[in-house]
Amino acid sequence: MVTVISAGIAPGLALLSYFYLKDKYDTEPISSVIRSFIFGALLVFPIMFIQYVIEVEGVFNSNFSQAFISSSLLEEFIKWFVLIYTVYQHVDFDEHYDGIVYGAAVSLGFASVENIMYLFSYGVQFAVGRALLPVSSHALFGVIMGYYLGKSKLVHSRKRDLLLMALLFPFLLHGIYDYILLTKETWLTYIIPFMIFLWWLALRKVKIANGNKNKFNNIV
Numbered sequence: 717m718v719t720v721i722s723a724g725i726a727p728g729l730a731l732l733s734y735f736y737l738k739d740k741y742d743t744e745p746i747s748s749v750i751r752s753f754i755f756g757a758l759l760v761f762p763i764m765f766i767q768y769v770i771e772v773e774g775v776f777n778s779n780f781s782q783a784f785i786s787s788s789l790l791e792e793f794i795k796w797f798v799l800i801y802t803v804y805q806h807v808d809f810d811e812h813y814d815g816i817v818y819g820a821a822v823s824l825g826f827a828s829v830e831n832i833m834y835l836f837s838y839g840v841q842f843a844v845g846r847a848l849l850p851v852s853s854h855a856l857f858g859v860i861m862g863y864y865l866g867k868s869k870l871v872h873s874r875k876r877d878l879l880l881m882a883l884l885f886p887f888l889l890h891g892i893y894d895y896i897l898l899t900k901e902t903w904l905t906y907i908i909p910f911m912i913f914l915w916w917l918a919l920r921k922v923k924i925a926n927g928n929k930n931k932f933n934n935i936v
Contacts, residue, residue, distance in 0.1 A: 819862020
């Protein structure tokens, strides 16, 4: 049991530590980051319940609707909603990069609990693959969501558009990720370049946010 829990949570904590330590300026209070991680972890249970009901009722039968609606839209919308109503107005959220830290924390809390449950069901032998794909992808979706949330907090002239981007881009990327896994027999051929692109995009957002200490431009 300890082995499974350790294997399940270690990738999430490692990735969260990485993005937390990338902050060039004032790092966020550990207590706030942990709280966001816990919020994300708690999201697993209502989301899994809703997804179970959708599956049992046969609401979405196509791979496209399962990937983009019952998985991507549901998960990313709830994470986005929780970020806005738990940390967006917090006094510690005062820099562009802060959105990335909190976005990664919520996403990795969710991914870690989901990962632990998966490893309990199917075995710890899947730990490496889960760390490289589902856990990493959730982290990167969270980084991209947090990038736009951070920018919307400080670029008041485009607040509404940036808030929508914070949901739209993770939703589309998450949907594509799931659609590849659901529809392609040779999914590995497609998922590797997609993950490389996802890492490149997320790290580019990290670099831009870290360079925006006191100035916020129109880079999207």
